[in-house]
Amino acid sequence: xxxxxLVYLEHRQGSIKKPSRExxxxxxxxxxxxxxxxxxxxxxxxxxxxxxxxxxxxxxxxLLVDDPALxxxxxxxxxxxxxxxARKMAPALILFPATVEGKDVAAWVAAALDTGLAxxxxxxxxxxxxxxxxxxxxxxxxxxxVKPTKLPFxxxxxxxxxxxxxxxxxxxxxxxxxxxxxxxxxxxxxxxAAAEGKIELAEASIVVSGxxxxxxxxxxxxxxxxxxxLGAAVGASRAVVDAGWRPHEEQVGQTGKTVAPQLYFACGIxxxxxxxxxxxxxxxxxxxxxxxxxxxxxxxTYGLVGDALEVLPALTxxxxxxxxx
Amino acid sequence: xxxxxxxxxxxGTDTRIKVGADGRTIDAANVQYVLSPYDEIALACxxxxxxxxxxxxxxxxxxxxxxxxxxxxxxxMGADQGVLLTDTTAFRDPxxxxxxxxNRLKDLPFDLLWFGNKAADDDGGQVGVxxxxxxxLPVVTxxxxxEAAEGKITVHREVDGETQVVExxxxxxxxxxxxxxxxxxxxxxxxxAAKKKPLEEAAAGDAPSHVEIVSLAPPPPRPExxxxxxxxxxxxxxxxxxxxxxxxx
Numbered sequence: 001x002x003x004x005x006l007v008y009l010e011h012r013q014g015s016i017k018k019p020s021r022e023x024x025x026x027x028x029x030x031x032x033x034x035x036x037x038x039x040x041x042x043x044x045x046x047x048x049x050x051x052x053x054x055x056x057x058x059x060x061x062x063l064l065v066d067d068p069a070l071x072x073x074x075x076x077x078x079x080x081x082x083x084x085x086a087r088k089m090a091p092a093l094i095l096f097p098a099t100v101e102g103k104d105v106a107a108w109v110a111a112a113l114d115t116g117l118a119x120x121x122x123x124x125x126x127x128x129x130x131x132x133x134x135x136x137x138x139x140x141x142x143x144x145x146v147k148p149t150k151l152p153f154x155x156x157x158x159x160x161x162x163x164x165x166x167x168x169x170x171x172x173x174x175x176x177x178x179x180x181x182x183x184x185x186x187x188x189x190x191x192x193a194a195a196e197g198k199i200e201l202a203e204a205s206i207v208v209s210g211x212x213x214x215x216x217x218x219x220x221x222x223x224x225x226x227x228x229x230l231g232a233a234v235g236a237s238r239a240v241v242d243a244g245w246r247p248h249e250e251q252v253g254q255t256g257k258t259v260a261p262q263l264y265f266a267c268g269i270x271x272x273x274x275x276x277x278x279x280x281x282x283x284x285x286x287x288x289x290x291x292x293x294x295x296x297x298x299x300x301t302y303g304l305v306g307d308a309l310e311v312l313p314a315l316t317x318x319x320x321x322x323x324x325x
Numbered sequence: 326x327x328x329x330x331x332x333x334x335x336x337g338t339d340t341r342i343k344v345g346a347d348g349r350t351i352d353a354a355n356v357q358y359v360l361s362p363y364d365e366i367a368l369a370c371x372x373x374x375x376x377x378x379x380x381x382x383x384x385x386x387x388x389x390x391x392x393x394x395x396x397x398x399x400x401x402m403g404a405d406q407g408v409l410l411t412d413t414t415a416f417r418d419p420x421x422x423x424x425x426x427x428n429r430l431k432d433l434p435f436d437l438l439w440f441g442n443k444a445a446d447d448d449g450g451q452v453g454v455x456x457x458x459x460x461x462l463p464v465v466t467x468x469x470x471x472e473a474a475e476g477k478i479t480v481h482r483e484v485d486g487e488t489q490v491v492e493x494x495x496x497x498x499x500x501x502x503x504x505x506x507x508x509x510x511x512x513x514x515x516x517x518a519a520k521k522k523p524l525e526e527a528a529a530g531d532a533p534s535h536v537e538i539v540s541l542a543p544p545p546p547r548p549e550x551x552x553x554x555x556x557x558x559x560x561x562x563x564x565x566x567x568x569x570x571x572x573x574x
Contacts, residue, residue, distance in 0.1 A: 075454060075464050100484045104466050107454035116420055116535030119449040132539065137448055138351070141342040145539040153536075185463035185497070189479075190490035200486040206573065230573065248469075248504045249483055254338055254445065255362055255503045263573055274338055280544070284571050286563070292552075299547055304563055306556040314557050318564045322574050 002151040004036040006091040007059070008082060010101050011042060014049055018203050019097030019159040021057045026124055026157055027095050028058035028165040033126040038169055039063060039089060041176075043081045045071035048173065055171015057164055062171045063089075067178040072188040073101055079108025080180030086113060088176075091152050093131060095124075098156035099202060110154040117154040118146050120258070122161050122281065131155075139254045139277030159203055160260040161281070194249070199233040201250065206263045207279070209235030209252055213268020213289060213308045217245035222312040223267060229319050235259065235279075237269045253278035268308040271296025288312070326380035326473065328371045330439040331426060331453070332364040332399060334392045335446040342543075349538045350415040360395050363441025365402070365508035367501035370471065371439055372403035372509065378473055381405045383433060387412050387422055387529055400519035401511030407522070408433070410529035418534035419447065423455035425529050430460060435496055437478070442467055442500040450500075457498035464498040465491050469505050 005027040010020045024040060031038040040059035042050045044066070051062040065081040082105060086094055094109065096102040098120040110117035118133040122143075125132045131153050137144045194200075201207065208230065210223040217240075227234045236246035238253050252259055254274040264282035269275060271287070271294055279285070280299055287300035288308050297303045304311060336342070337357045345352040360368075371382045384399040386392055387410045396407040410429060430438065440453030450466075457464035469488075470481035482489050483502055493499075511519070553559050553566065568574040 075466070076457070076461075079454075079458065100467055103450055104454050104464075107451040108458045108464075110420065110451070111423060111455035111458035114420070114535070116418060117449075117451055118536065119451060135448075136544065137541075138336065138340075138342045138446055139338060139448065140544060141340075142344065142351070143542050143544050145542070146536045147539055148535060149537050150535050185494045186465055187492045188489050189492055192488040192490070194486050194488075198486075202485045249488075251503070263567075263571060280547070285547075285550070286567075297550070297552065299550070301548065301550045302563065302566055303550060303552040304554060304559045305552060306559065310557060311560060314560045315563065318560050319567065319574060322564050322568055 002090050002092040004089065004091045005031045005038050005093045005095065006086055006089055007038065007040045008096045008102060008105060009040050009042040009050060009054060010097055010099060011044065011047065011050055016050055016053050016057070017097065017099070019099050019102065019157070021164045022159065022162040023095045023097050023157050024054065024057040024059055025165040026162040028167060028169070030093055030124060030126045034092070036092070037061065039091070041065065041082055041085050043070050043078045051171045051173035056168050058167050058169045059171045060169040062173050063176045064173055065176045065178050069184065070178060074186040075104045075108050076186065077180065078105045079112060081178050082109045083112035084179060085176055086152060094152050094154045096154070096156040098158050103156050106154055106156045113152060115150055115152055115154060116148045119156050120158050121155050122158050124155055124157070136281070139274065140280050158260055160205065160262070199231070201233045201235055201252070201257050201259055204233035204259070205261050206230050206232035207235045207252070207259055207261045208232045208265040208267065209237065209269060210240065210267050210308070211237035211269030212239045214240070215309060219309055220245060222309065226265070226312055226316045229316050237275050266296050266300070267312060269296055270294045271299065326374060326378040326437065327435045328374065328380060328437045328439065329383045329385055329430065329433055329435040330364070330368045330371050330404065332368065332384050332386050332395065333361045333444045334358045334386065334388045334395045335361045335444055338362070338445055344541050344543065349541050351541065358391070358395065360398060361441050361444045363443060363501050363503070366503060366505050367439040367441050368399055368402055368404065369508045370501060370506035371437070373506055374471070374473060383408060385426065385429065385433065386410065387425055389413055390526070393524065393526070396524055397519050398511060400522040400524065401515040402509055403515065405522060407524040409524065409526045411526055412529040416538060418536045419449050419451040419455065420536070421532040421534045423452050423459060424532035426452065427456050427459040428530065430456065438496065438498045440498070440500045442502050453498055453500045462496060462498050463493045465493050466500040467502040468499050469502050471505070
């Protein structure tokens with residue numbers, strides 16, 4: 001009888017990335033609702049130190065699949081390791097963060113276990129011995145509710161939606177040997193870090209995005225300054241990425257990234273459906289646009305009708321003053 | 326270099342989505358279907374690689390018979406032949422799709438198997454990796470650049486916060502990210518040539534689903550917003566809101 005919740009820990013440089021701690025928070029609630037245990041699994045090389053952090057974020061136990069062959073994140077290597085751990089534990093629910101790595105490993109694990117997967121969920125509920133998952137589809141134009149017809153159920157969770165648990169589960173560590181092969185067919189030869197201090201768009205709690213209303217690439221410095229003042233990540237509309245003003249890693253929207261920060265600034269962005277697809281579940285949206293009839297104002301929590309080139313420097317200065325005052 | 330590109334027919338990204346009478350799938354009346362955008366990017370990249378390395382490109386899809394239209398578009402965009410596995414299921418569970426594609430792929434040898442990184446309807450991004458697992462092949466996702474050499478490929482991929490340079494042995498599975506290639510819209514010459522290229526149509530068969538759709542619904546409406554003001558004069562009020570209501574300062 002499948003029991004318990006297993007959560008995949010995505011980690012970098014000795015610490016668990018925030019979307020995985022959020023997944024533990026969701027896992028904690030599901031485990032409590034079913035009176036079952038919450039187990040975390042960390043895969044890689046030198047992962048012992050993650051057990052304590054996982055415990056503080058709610059895990060009762062932590063499985064450590066520690067092997068030099070798993071140092072680099074190969075989907076097959078990590079997928080096989082997690083699938084093996086899941087076969088031994090037989091959980092009812094397996095959770096992943098819906099980050100690039102999390103989504104990939106989730107899909108491999110679901111295929112290896114021949115079971116269902118719901119991607120990028122915004123809600124999970126334990127119900128009647130099973131689960132319900134809600135996830136945006138059609139670029140966020142609709143919400144699909146699904147339930148598994150077999151357990152375990154695998155789900156990846158949208159970052160910035162679920163809360164990190166305050167409960168320390170203890171995080172008792174258990175080493176698990178890696179019995180898989182095939183981790184060597186994909187080799188990461190280089191990591192090119194984003195510019196120093198650049199905040200990751202997918203995890204940022206504040207995002208400041210710019211669009212064509214900025215009139216030219218040189219004016220994006222106004223977006224960067226506001227972002228710096230707020231400790232925010234920088235985003236961009238498709239139009240300015242296609243025009244070559246900004247790199248596509250910054251694109252928010254249907255063919256870019258989906259973000260769900262606490263606060264999203266849309267500056268000089270009209271609000272086409274494809275852009276909204278990437279940000280419409282942000283908690284608070286502030287829109288700055290010269291055109292009163294721009295569709296972005298239909299989703300904005302607060303709107304300011306004005307020229308972004310004029311408003312942004314004034315806003316940045318006023319925020320700096322408010323913080324220091 | 327033998328390449329297979331898996332593509333999907335999806336509602337156009339401008340479509341107004343209406344929930345159908347069953348409360349579980351969309352109302353397909355008046356929906357314009359197109360090739361999923363990331364799949365077009367994958368196909369464009371395959372065409373560029375064929376220009377450098379030769380070989381053939383097969384496009385494969387699981388879809389209704391009407392998907393012949395999208396398959397002819399792929400042939401016009403440069404694919405050499407197409408395989409359409411006909412399936413009338415409205416919103417097939419990706420685990421089932423992956424099994425059906427993997428079954429057919431056993432008879433379609435390839436060096437590179439392409440997918441878009443996600444389909445523009447389900448937004449699930451599962452099928453490419455699932456197929457790689459079922460065929461036990463290396464898979465690299467979110468590819469933004471690719472070079473092929475003897476028996477292996479070197480790609481750039483975009484991962485949250487960094488770019489990775491990755492090598493993979495062939496055969497392998499790849500998923501395309503924006504920036505990898507620009508889709509080439511069919512020329513008249515391409516469209517004419519497409520009519521003569523082979524397009525095989527066969528029943529997809531069936532495979533079990535592991536997830537059931539409970540409901541499809543419009544998203545919850547956002548709480549009513551307000552215009553704070555116009556121009557520079559509105560800045561102090563916006564800052565007050567950020568401090569006292571949004572509490573970020």
